[in-house]
Amino acid sequence: MKHQARKRFGQHFLTDTGILTQLTGEIRPLPDDHMVEIGPGLGAMTAWILKHIKHLHVIEIDRDLAERLRTGQWKDRLTVHEMDVLNFDFATLPSPLRVVGNLPYNISSPILFALLPHVDRIVDQHFMLQKEVIDRMVAKPGTSDYGRLSVMLQAYYDMELLFDVPPESFSPPPRVMSAIVRMEPRSKAQRDEVPQTVFSKIVSAAFAQKRKMLRNNWADLVPAEIAEHAGVAMTARAEEVSCEQFIQIAKALQHTI
Numbered sequence: 001m002k003h004q005a006r007k008r009f010g011q012h013f014l015t016d017t018g019i020l021t022q023l024t025g026e027i028r029p030l031p032d033d034h035m036v037e038i039g040p041g042l043g044a045m046t047a048w049i050l051k052h053i054k055h056l057h058v059i060e061i062d063r064d065l066a067e068r069l070r071t072g073q074w075k076d077r078l079t080v081h082e083m084d085v086l087n088f089d090f091a092t093l094p095s096p097l098r099v100v101g102n103l104p105y106n107i108s109s110p111i112l113f114a115l116l117p118h119v120d121r122i123v124d125q126h127f128m129l130q131k132e133v134i135d136r137m138v139a140k141p142g143t144s145d146y147g148r149l150s151v152m153l154q155a156y157y158d159m160e161l162l163f164d165v166p167p168e169s170f171s172p173p174p175r176v177m178s179a180i181v182r183m184e185p186r187s188k189a190q191r192d193e194v195p196q197t198v199f200s201k202i203v204s205a206a207f208a209q210k211r212k213m214l215r216n217n218w219a220d221l222v223p224a225e226i227a228e229h230a231g232v233a234m235t236a237r238a239e240e241v242s243c244e245q246f247i248q249i250a251k252a253l254q255h256t257i
């Protein structure tokens with residue numbers, strides 16, 4: 001039976017085999033990899049991945065699509081988790097884990113943040129996202145795309161936009177341009193440098209009002225001498241502060257806030 005795409009679940013199904021070949025070439029799944037796919041839908045990516053891998057975990061919220069996957073041609077090689085990915089506990093999956101998915105665009109940032117606590121167990125993540133979101137993820141300081149998402153993710157991952165995917169590669173076509181991003185966790189030593197709670201607090205505060213100077217956004221939170229020691233003037237704006245500078249400031253503050 002034909003599936004009617006559900007808008008509320010951000011359903012846009014990949015139909016372009018050229019893109020699927022290119023994507024699988026970038027992911028390079030190996031037979032024994034532990035891999036999970038978020039939002040398999042009708043199984044376009046799933047089928048291509050299963051050409052290479054023995055077994056795959058999938059997380060799908062749509063009851064009808066989950067049922068198709070549970071009973072369809074790949075049923076013996078799939079574990080179907082029928083649930084909202086935002087409630088899924090990635091710690092229950094075997095590691096080291098690879099994560100892939102053509103994500104529902106309306107909740108792509110919450111999914112990226114939900115995966116952050118599991119970064120220690122993750123090998124890599126390949127996602128199809130709205131191109132505009134990937135531009136923000138990989139943005140460098142001093143550019144208009146640079147913001148909280150860039151800093152929070154760059155502290156933990158090396159990220160690369162691999163290629164763009166036009167709307168006509170999907171059915172139904174989304175209104176926006178899409179792209180593929182590769183995210184590889186930075187080394188454990190680099191990740192351990194980041195005092196998570198303080199880091200997240202000062203980054204959120206810095207970008208709370210993007211056009212305001214840091215001395216407004218950081219009032220009562222970051223003393224000027226600590227910012228200046230990291231080479232950051234309180235008259236600067238958050239978009240001028242590099243990820244490394246945010247980390248340095250967070251480290252200096254970690255026992256005080």
Ligand code: SAM
Binds near residue numbers: 105
């Ligand atoms: N992977 C398929 C493809 O490329 O053709 C479908 C991609 S579609 C953009 C997003 C998929 O994520 C849909 O199958 C949708 O039902 C599923 N989805 C949406 N919200 C979800 C959620 N909160 N948890 C798990 N899956 C979700």
